[in-house]
Amino acid sequence: MSETRFTVQVDGIQETIQALLAVAPMFQGKKGYPGNPLRNAVRAGTVPIVELASAKAPVDATDPDDGTRLADNIDIRIVSTKERDAFTRAGDSLEAYDIGYKHKGPNRSAYGGFIELGTDKMPAQPYLRPALQEGATAAVSAMNEKLKVDLAKIKKKLGLG
Numbered sequence: 630m631s632e633t634r635f636t637v638q639v640d641g642i643q644e645t646i647q648a649l650l651a652v653a654p655m656f657q658g659k660k661g662y663p664g665n666p667l668r669n670a671v672r673a674g675t676v677p678i679v680e681l682a683s684a685k686a687p688v689d690a691t692d693p694d695d696g697t698r699l700a701d702n703i704d705i706r707i708v709s710t711k712e713r714d715a716f717t718r719a720g721d722s723l724e725a726y727d728i729g730y731k732h733k734g735p736n737r738s739a740y741g742g743f744i745e746l747g748t749d750k751m752p753a754q755p756y757l758r759p760a761l762q763e764g765a766t767a768a769v770s771a772m773n774e775k776l777k778v779d780l781a782k783i784k785k786k787l788g789l790g
Contacts, residue, residue, distance in 0.1 A: 645776070666779035668707070673775035675705045675726050677767035681760035682728065687744060699741060699756070704731045728757065 649666060686700035708725040730741025747753030783789075 645780075649780070666776060666783070669779055670772040670776040671726055672705070672707075674768040674772035675728055677771055678728055678760050678764040679703055679705060681764045681767075682757045685756040685760055687754045687756060699730060699744060702731050703728065703741070703757075705729075728761075 682703050683700040686698075686703065688698060688700065705726045705728050708727050741757070743751070744754050745757050746755075
């Protein structure tokens with residue numbers, strides 16, 4: 630089964646990222662500052678997509694109260710640098726998250742992919758790809774808002790605004 634990856638390009642963010650990286654040594658690891666504003670922003674952008682995917686995820690009609698429901702097990706995880714570099718050009722991505730299905734513990738299960746893409750024994754019931762497409766604008770807005778909040782905190786702490 631192949632993975633589907635979406636990349637979000639935000640115009641004009643490069644200058645913000647460069648400025649943030651330039652001042653990062655002044656605040657990283659210090660109490661009261663956002664730990665990693667870029668990571669915080671990207672993570673905030675995953676929230677609308679996870680919410681949409683959970684709302685769109687099909688429920689097993691035979692047991693809708695089952696604790697392994699797909700909607701209850703959609704989660705996010707940060708993509709390691711090694712894994713991230715395997716699917717981006719060098720230097721193109723500073724943060725990446727994987728939105729997927731977690732089932733019974735930390736191991737990811739193929740179950741969510743079987744539902745999303747179908748198998749030879751069952752038709753596809755897409756829920757994640759439509760959520761990614763419909764939630765792209767909300768995700769970028771959430772990233773922008775979180776970055777604004779974190780940058781305002783940093784500016785205030787550094788006495789710049």
